Amino acid sequence: MPQSPDATSTSSTDTVFDPASATIAIVTYNRSALLSKLLASIVRMDPHPGHVVVIDNASVDDTAEVVESFREQIPATIVYRRLETNTGGSGGFSEGMRVAYELGSTWMWLMDDDVEVLPDGLARMGAWAPRFKSIQGRRYDYDGSEFYWQYRVSEPMGIPIPFAPAGFDESGFKQMNSGCFEGMFIHRDIVEQIGLPDPRFFIYWDDQTYGWLASRITTSVIVNEFVLRRTREIKQWDMGIRHMNASSDAYRYYIMRNRGHMKNYYRALGVHRPLLFGLGTSLTFLKELIRLVAVEHTVRGTSNLLRGLRDGRRIARDASWKPMPPLITNE
Structure with missing residues (x-):
């Protein structure tokens, strides 16, 4: 198991991470069964975030009823927003981050509806919060294998670098210049400076671009902490x-x-x-x-x-x- 840094031995404006200062922002669209798995995993979390924001991209299934069924189970404030039209992942995460920001959240943890959070996921991410303000955790794939994400991009070409090393050294982190909305953990200070995710993308390149913007003003990192598990099998x-x-x-x-x-x-x-x-x-x-x-x-x-x-x-x-x-x- 990778070792987390000692939160008391590092310097930052945040000396101690408060789980209640974090908001999980979820974007969903017509996948209530998957959303239910994610919300059930949030019930099992320890510690819990202060808020859970669910952005519904105009679903026509029972998404609203599923969210409502978890209000008494999750020890966090649930905020549900159903959009009038499907704005894609880009529009959904832009709205989710806007709501989280307006709630006063210090940390915003973004995720799709086809993952689940590991029980100690927030504690693992929070352990790095005193050092960094743009953090990406690791994920298990649907079959339990390690999911590799291309965390470095070639800035001149604007594409991921497919051979960026997958292994970690004893530091437990690697610097990145990208981002992924399936697990992005970002501080409000960075959001204030670069703005909300751009809804014009609808889908694709939006999170890479947003992570790249963040990396231009802060040290962005991927950390050797498994915090999410994908719950949808994809043909590969x-x-x-x-x-x-x-x-x-x-x-x-x-x-x-x-x-x-x-x-x-x-x-x-x-x-x-x-x-x-x-x-x-x-x-x-x-x-x-x-x-x-x-x-x-x-x-x-x-x-x-x-x-x-x-x-x-x-x-x-x-x-x-x-x-x-x-x-x-x-x-």
Whole structure:
């Protein structure tokens, strides 16, 4: 079992982590059975967070009834918000973080509905809170194996680095410049400075971009603490050390379209390198073609990649585009 740091021996504005200062923000859409597993795992947590925020992306199943059934079981305040339309993961996490921030939360722990929290998960994350303000824990996959997440991105190309080392040394953490909304643990100070997650992404590249923005103003880390377990099995191509998951037509569209939003963020922050970013887009396109053939055994879906690429170029040419604003200003 990895060793957590001694919270009393490190320096930070937060000398002691208070579990009640944390909010778990969940985004769900028509998966009440999975959401029920997650909420049941929160019942078993020790310690518990102060709030649990559930953002419902206009589900038409019994999500509202499931949330209501846990109000008396979870020793935390449950805040349920049902959106009028499906805003995707991006819109859901943007709203979830907004609600958590307005509740006065110091820490916001984001997660999808297809994971469960390990009982001591919050204690393990909180042990690192005195040292860092953007933290990612580790996850078990559906089958109990270690889930590998690509925590480093090549900034010039805007794509994950697939060969970033998976192992940890005695420090128990590795510096990252990315993020994943399936377990992102972030301090309100960082949210105030970089703003809310950008709902325009709808799905994909949103959490990587948000984590990258956080890493520009604080030391972001992935820690050697298993805190979540995935509860949904996904079709995969086993490549040995890595897996490649199946996707969907919507995924294929947004993974290419949202390169336009990324390009605009890069331009706004003065780090855009046209040739290298273009190479990253080309490699993303190639990877998705390989995914179609190797995982889904088809070439149908290529049109969605092309449509996304076209719309992404239109976004990149939008002269009115602006990044998400900070929640506080120094004026």
